[in-house]
Amino acid sequence: MQSLTQSENKTLIKFFSGLGAFAKPDSKFIDGVDAEQLKKLSNNVELFNLTKVGKELNF
Incomplete structure (x- = not known):
């Protein structure tokens, strides 16, 4: 949520x-x-890619 609010992408x-x-x-x-x-x-808005996040968190 924080990434989205920082980018103000309503x-x-x-x-x-x-x-x-x-x-x-x-x-x-x-x-x-x-x-x-x-x-x-x-x-980090740039890093918040669901594929990357999933790999980083071992999903």
Whole structure:
């Protein structure tokens, strides 16, 4: 969310909100995810590519 708000992309924010992307995830889906690494990746708009993020977090 932070990456999208920094880029002020209202269309993408609305789209991802509609998909529930900003809802709190079920804890079983985020077990073992490095929170600091996720924060680092999500703070950089250029790096926030779902494929890259998935690989970095071993999804």
